[in-house]
Amino acid sequence: MAEMELTGAEIVIRCLHAEGVEYVFGYPGGAVLNIYDEIYKQEGFKHILARHEQAAVHAADAYARATGRVGVALVTSGPGATNAVTGIATAYMDSIPMVVITGQVPTPAIGQDAFQEVDTVGITRPCVKHNFLVKDVKELALTIKKAFYIAATGRPGPVVVDIPKDVTQHTCAFEYPDSVSMRSYNPTYKGHAGQIKRAVQMLLEAKRPVIYVGGGAVLGNASAQLIDFARELGYPVTSTLMGLGAYPAPDPLFLGMLGMHGTYEANMAMQHCDVLLAVGARFDDRVIGNPKHFAREARRIIHIDVDPSSISKRVKVDVPIVGDVAQVLDEFGRLIKGGAERPEEAALKAWWAQIELWRAQDCLKYDRGAAAIKPQYVVEKLYEVTGGEAFVTSDVGQHQMWAAQYYQFNKPRRWINSGGLGTMGVGLPYAMGVQFAHPEAMVACITGEGSIQMNIQELSTCKENRLPIKIILLNNGYLGMVRQWQEFFYEERYAESYVASLPDFVKLAQAYGHEGLTIEKPEDVEPALRRAFGEWKDKLVFLNFITDPRENVYPMIPAGKGLSEMILV
């Protein structure tokens, strides 16, 4: 029997079905109308209409962060694609697997400055793992297969597939390949056996060890192996912003987050350790500050990463291990458990005694008796009220740091935020993506009054889809993080960091059909949270907490300084 010919638009749909896609987050327009017509006719996945392409891409990104599966977004050519760019770059910086399908003007019109034409492949090139322009319908299915494969394997990342409108009309026989192999793309998963042996030996001989965990441990699903390995040796663990949850925060081995707003104990331990094991982390500037100051201390570094280019990029390492973090940690565990050697007890005890002294500084203390609501208190109460079981998204600013410091994440993929690009406006669309992925879960979006207004239109998408997200607005009336830098480094010249004429957020939430509440007194914080997660469990609730406008995030290491130059409360 002759194979049936399908249009490019039908092929796109069939490919998404074959990939088992559950949700496509998108926004229609001329160049993708053929695809939307086919979406109308199918039931294999649900299309979620965002109210802005940026939000559609963020939602797809969050779906991927919360599930580990590839997120999918669909936008039109020209402005659809340019609106998507911030979402794509955000996912790229945090290595999130995502396929973004963009419409393009018909092939004969490309290069003619046609209506709604932009060079999408050119614009997105520096912020994607890879991208494709499909010029022939016969290449469409294989290209989409490759896009999913590239997005999900190795160091994950977003892949853009740009499809001209005429290609969605042309027809050809459809066959979706089961697998794909590319001679130019072969990620390494299995770590080098000799290097693994060296690393284990070095770890066993350590006197002042630290395990430094990054987002790669979350992306690589290495949480179980990490916990097992750290507990076997009793070594202290610290995490980057992106690694939070990979190791349970309430555990005594956990020193908290490190870096610019990390804990005193985590940063001091980093600075004074003799053997450092980096797991899926990349020594970035917000984490180790100035690499010159960091490198000054004599310490040996073992670095496990799936991406060879992350190794020895900012800091020279002694034992590089390229591979899948979970597989390599498994191997570590096997070697350690299989051997008789254990770390020297006295040295480890002395190291822990030192760490406990640092910990006793209680660097995250804050004024609990204040008349104004302290933002830290709101996050602590949120942790209590949700029993630590919520998925928490955040935007970018002070509230993001307080969320990271005071919500004790005990499972991976529960803390969803933009670490690399630091994109204000992700919080609400991230909460949408997470809630779609986990309809029954508690989802809280911790945000600031600056950030929430960068994608506030999504309150409408939330209404349409009845998403019971809880928005926790820490409303300090300022672009708080900017204000903090101006207070510390610009002699309190608060240039454009005060946000005048804020809307009445309660009325705004109500206008979109949601519940809202303003909370002005510390004693009302917990009841409001209980109401939001209790009586209003099934609704989107916008909690507008009026918080102390002068509160700062501590500790803080000023940009470009070394880890030991910390400003404490």
Next chain:
Amino acid sequence: MRHIISVLMENEAGALSRVAGLFSARGYNIESLTVAPTEDATLSRMTIVTYGSNDVVEQITKQLNKLVDVVKVQDLTDGSHIERELMLVKVRATGELREEMKRLADIFRGRIIDVTDKAYTIELTGTGSKLDAFLEALDPAAILETVRTGASGIGRGERMLKI
């Protein structure tokens, strides 16, 4: 240090711009870049001449390897290798210059490939420094126009960049 990096990559539209974009986005230097398809038309081979410390060049090779279209990367300067560059020089060739230009071209094993009553075009291949030396030997006033390809490089003997 000067490094010559050979890149074997899929002969796909846009592959060159990925490499060029990588160098500009990460602030790496490119002294020259040449590219053409290989005997296998699905592959292109690129020779990039760059300057940088060993750490930077290590990053360059890693970042090139990370590009999805790149099949293999080799730093030719890590071992013995040969490099050649092609230059075309148009020189003034009037009066007694005519004889002198021919003599100079002979000395450098260049070939005169175009002749008019006022000018010669000389073709010269060699290492970059040989081409430089030729230009220095010429009276600057006699040089009308030059064009150079940038270096192409290959490993010696058994050293190969193939799939």
